[in-house]
Amino acid sequence: MSRIVDVLVVGSGMAGLMAALTAAEQGRSVQLLTTGMGSLAISGGSVDFLGYADGRLAADPWQSLALLPEDHPYRLLGTESVRSAFQFFADVMERQHWPMHPALAQSGAPRNTQLPTIMGTLKPSYLLPASLDAQALTSAKRVLVLSVQGLRDCRTALVVSQLKRYKSWADREFSQGLLPSPFGETHRAITALDLARLADKPQSRQWLLDALAPHAGKYDLILIPPLCGSKANPETWQAINAAAGCPVVEMLSIPPGVGGLRLRDALLHALHKHNFEMVENTTVLRAEISGKSCTALVAEASGQLRRHAARAFVAATGGILGGGMTLEPGKCWDSVFGIDITVPQDVAQWSEPEIFGSHLFSHMGVGVDREMRPVDAAAAVRWQNVFFAGRSLGGYDYATEKSGHGVAIATGWQAGRMAAAAAGAGENQ
């Protein structure tokens, strides 16, 4: 098979979709290979930029960038590139009618927002869907926390008891409510996603609007699990906010997070307008290298091997969780190109005894240059047309920093642009 594509992306999480989109918008043909449906399928719908730097809560993430170590992806890219990447993402979402913006401080500078979770904790996040009224989170006095009968993951008593322990929420007046489930008794335990899907269609949304109506006008803010639709559809939100008579904010949730599905929906919609093909249910096994270039990736596809030729490659393979990094006793390597990642022989040294400590494994990954090209120990570029993005990169810890989607967007944007350029150069050769 002689088909060759400009940019081949591996991975359909935030980083992979961003890289594909950036390359596609530069006019390149893009093929994306993915094993599963990507991390967005189960994650939340806000974008974490930088919540904690150097162990401290970051109110203004842009200011806190300077506190990050030199090899952190944000530092490698530089502030201006990160800004451009976020702007690109915001523009895409705007065109998909699902605008995402940061909240603004009094000074007018963009700031992090402390979002409530279904555990009653607060998590700093940055880009919020337009439907999320960040101001209400700060100023609301009378707060109604709602859940739905049968939702195991979200119990209002926990949310209220935990939120109250934060200074910024201690003085609010909390009320709790439990909405009857439109499903009744079910064999499978209902999740927020089931309820969100009902909200997608006007004909099945009514149960929620009716349930909210009695509360209209009585509260300044309603906190609810993520059940306000599974697609990036502003009409759903308009209806729900109207019925509630006040801002409705979704609490961040454990998988399925629902919000991430909306982002995925919007990004794929944007991609399908371009010369873009997604190949599902395939796992890349190895790369074919010729000199300083990669020529193709070999993937496993339903029991057979299949060769995918391209001019440039982006590995957005999701690190340890996504299978982009393989961990064996005493060894770690990137699953696509086989780049060895140096680790201590003794596995116990990969982690700290304290579960939320600063673990070696959480910073482990492929080292890259500013263009997202993997480099070797001597900082020399390994291959001219290969780029990495997202969690498979080393130098950052998305979990403690709360920087997951942010790094994915920034590095995905850069990798996609650089791959598009490399593909253009490859074409001319």
Add this chain to the structure above:
Amino acid sequence: MVFNHRFTSRVVNRLHPGSDGDIFVPHGSITILGTTSMPTDRPDDTTPTSEEVLRLLKIGEPLFPRVKEYRILRAFAGTRPLYTPGNAAGRKASRNFHVMDHAEQGLDGMVSIFGGKLTTYRLMGERTTDKVCAKLGVTAPCRTAQEAIVPDPDEATLSRAAKYFPVQGIKLMADRMGDDLTPVLEHAEKADSNPLLCECEMVSLAEIACVANDPSTHSLTDIRLRTRLGMGTCQGTFCSLRTVAALSEHGVSLEFSATDNVRRFLQERWGGLRPALWGMQAREMELGRAVYAGTLNLDGAAHEQDC
């Protein structure tokens, strides 16, 4: 060490002179491989090492050639004192138990039991009471071997349970609840619903609530020890939150705040994950971090709540 799935339906014992890695034991949904043995001076020294895990795998491989492909959930260790008359050390020290009548040492009316293990406790009880009874002149034979500590649940009870508990989990739950099965059933019958809180090990709300209400339960770990909460595939990733949420709703308090309870619970699980942090369990652990740190910010909350 614990494997994620049950790959043998029988105990498989390696017949070699008493040594490490003797035995594969199926236990409910998982398989245990053990043990290594290290001398220690401290009774609280229970940290398994990566080296021990790898050593066990190597020893187990001839019995199960594919053992290195099987997913390891965690490793755990316990300490026990060994009675070593004549100073026999390490593997040479007997794992058997000893009942000692201190009259031999000039202390009348005092009997001690050393060593042994959980699986021999009733035998130990029998031997000890035999010795004591002999001193007291009681000659009736001990009935403990014939008496069931906990009777098996009857068919009627199991049918009752089938209405509220998932069909896969009923027998296992009945086994571990023992005498407490009836209160758990009654709890389920009175409630609106009885959802599974721990899906990996089929532990439902009724079971957890009953155990949580017991005065001797202070933490999620205490609940885990009675129910298997958090002992399955996800090692507490989903069930921790669901449990503190349910307990909150039902007004059941544990010793610490909800977030502290979860942190402690996950910390305890973490200790056993560390020595085998590779393969699929490494992915599981990352999912756990994404949930508790990345989404729920449990780590940040520790410094920001109650300030």
Add this chain to the structure above:
Amino acid sequence: MSVRINPDKCIACTTCVVHCPVAEATPKFLGPRMIGPAYERFRLLGLTEDPSLHYCANCKNCDISCPHGVPVSSLNMMARADQFKTHSPGLRDWVLGHGELMAKWLRLIPAALKNFGMLNPVTRSVLDALGIDKRAPLPAFAPQTFRQLMRHVHQPDHKRSVIFYPGCYVDVYDPRTGLDMVWAINRAGYKVIVPDELVCCGLPMVANGFWQHARANAEHNLKALGQWRDAGLPVVTGCPSCALMFRVDLPEYFPDVAEKYGACSLADAQEFLLDAVDSGDLSLAVDGKHTNLPDLKLIYHAPCHLRAQGNGLPGLELLRRLDGVTVENADASCCGISGSYGFKKEKYDIAQTVGAELFAKVRESGAQAAVSECGTCRVQITHGSGKFSLHPVSILRQRLEAR
């Protein structure tokens, strides 16, 4: 029962549940994660089965969406096979599982009579009582089977040959598609051989509880195909479900059979044709003088079993290479029929709910026809949207063949 697949790859991330069309349609189904890998850890203990296992449609969306390679659908099908050991499938399931065999028995009855017999309202009521929903789009028997028609097809004398595995649907209900496939393969410079010995791939048998029959068929097919494979001849099929069965399912369900005769990978016929276009063997130029064909607008539905193959959508790509043809990719997950599933009385409504989004997209597309490689998908799409449905190869022939 074959070697069990261990559930170790599952990390309980719930991605499969998010993408399961049946779980989305009904909370009666426990969902792929619980029924598959989670329960498997308890099946290994020999405990009772969950009552909602039968809702699994074997559509493979769980396999496709799983980021960690858990073969969820296989776990479910193997659990069903065990279940059927103690709860025998009924007559309804036999009928739906043995389409090819039924067609063989009924072959002496002329098609018109057969169809009258099967499709008239009285029979449909009887079938409905048996468990085949009277609203379900039971396809009509073709007057002659594809294999019967093949005997009269005059193929050009090409040196290279290809083995074509038609699949039951083409053979019994839609031989026209099979003939279009032969035409296209001929045009690419290959002669088509349809070995008589080939039988049903066994998928409807697996789905309906006839594990041993499926196994017997697997053995029969792999033995027959083995000789062609060893002779270096490519084996292609136009049916994605059959292809997936041979590539993934048979080696998983019956590893000993696959090892004995060697697994045989059925290549997708559209992929084969696309490769032929790229190598220059297959010309996409229109034959004859009339090059002014009206523009054609189509909407394409990717069968789930094709998406599960990890080879992208060659049929769509091929259509997009044709002049004057615009194809929209419906991109709407599952059509709902999932082989024999959507015909069952207790599953019909679920199937219609699952396919609703696709039907709406087809209706609103303004396309002149819907296109899909899978026979039962075509039936379901027409049933749900009212739009005529064709196999991509039929479009190819329509656009390129001289009139």
